[in-house]
Amino acid sequence: MTAVLPARPAAEPRALPGIPVQDTFDDVLDNPLDSALAGAPARMFATSSATGVLVRLTGEVDAACLAHLPGVLAVLDAADRRLPVLLDTQDVTFMDSSGVALLERVRGVCRATGAPLALLDPAPAVMTVLRLVGLEDAVPVVRTRDDRA
Structure with missing residues (x-):
């Protein structure tokens, strides 16, 4: 079973340190998931392409x-x-300290490898928790939608 991420509306690319502006991750966002988790009833998925993870x-x-x-x-x-990593949390409805631990683990891997990391359209639930623990500015945010968390 292969899951496909929903198409994203076209958005103006945002410049982030280490993330090439010309690569808007369209191929990552539109490709089927290639993680071993693709068929699992998981709440976390990962995919990679030539332009990012x-x-x-x-x-x-x-x-x-x-x-x-x-x-x-x-x-x-x-x-x-060297590829940038986007953490898409727009469909998160609840996040506890486990989510903070997950973000810190992914952030640590990215820091160790030199890969830039950004949050993609973080949900209000995510931004609320990150604000509570003082990490709201720890990872750059990329917005492709008008609603702000």
Whole structure:
């Protein structure tokens, strides 16, 4: 079973350090997931392409979600280490400290490999938790939608 991410509306590219403006991740966002998690009833998915890595979180990001972290880390490990990583959290409805731990783990991997990391359209639930723990500015945010968290 292969899952496909929904198409994103066209957006003006945003410049982030280490993320080439000409690469808007359209091929990552429109490609089927290539993670071993693609057929699993997971709330976390990862896919990679020639222009970047997309990690997508949906639903409730809690301790149960962390069980899927090794698969996501495997996708990050297999990808070109210079590629930017987007963490798509727009469909997250709840996030607890497990989500913060997950973000810090992915951020640590990116820091160690030199890969730039950005949050893609973070949901209000995500930004609320990040503000509470003082991490709202720890990762750059890319917005492709008008609604602001």
